[in-house]
Amino acid sequence: MLPRLADLTLEEKVGQMFVPGADGTFMNATSPAYRGLERLVRDRHVGGIIWFSSNVYETAFLNRRMQAAARLLLETRATVAAIALDVGYDSEAAFNRAFKRVTGVTPGRWR
Numbered sequence: 001m002l003p004r005l006a007d008l009t010l011e012e013k014v015g016q017m018f019v020p021g022a023d024g025t026f027m028n029a030t031s032p033a034y035r036g037l038e039r040l041v042r043d044r045h046v047g048g049i050i051w052f053s054s055n056v057y058e059t060a061f062l063n064r065r066m067q068a069a070a071r072l073l074l075e076t077r078a079t080v081a082a083i084a085l086d087v088g089y090d091s092e093a094a095f096n097r098a099f100k101r102v103t104g105v106t107p108g109r110w111r
Contacts, residue, residue: 015045024051025059030104066102069095073111080107 005013020040027034040046069087072078078086084095084107099107 012045016047018044018046019048019050020046021050021052024053026063026102028102028104031101062098062102066099069099069107070103070110073107083107
C-alpha cells in the first residue's frame, strides 16, 4: 500500500521529484550499480528509476559466454586462464572482472 502524500516527510516528498536513469544491462544484487540504485531508493526516496535499454544482442552474447564459462569451471579441470581464452577473452584478468560482475563471485570461488 502506498503512503498518502500527507504522511510523507519533507525529505521523502523531495525525493519523489527525482527519477534517475539506469542502464538496462544485467546486474546482480552485489554489483556496485545495483547497490547504488538500492541506496537511491532507500536513502534518497527517489520517485522511480528510468531504465535505458541495452543492446539485446550484446547482452545475449555476454550471457552465452558466461554460461559456457560457468559450465566449464564446474565440469572440467581446465585452468581459469584456459577457460578465459576458450570463451573469447584476451586475458584472465578481463575474464575475472567480467565473470565477477555478472555472477558476483570470482571464477575460482564459483568452482
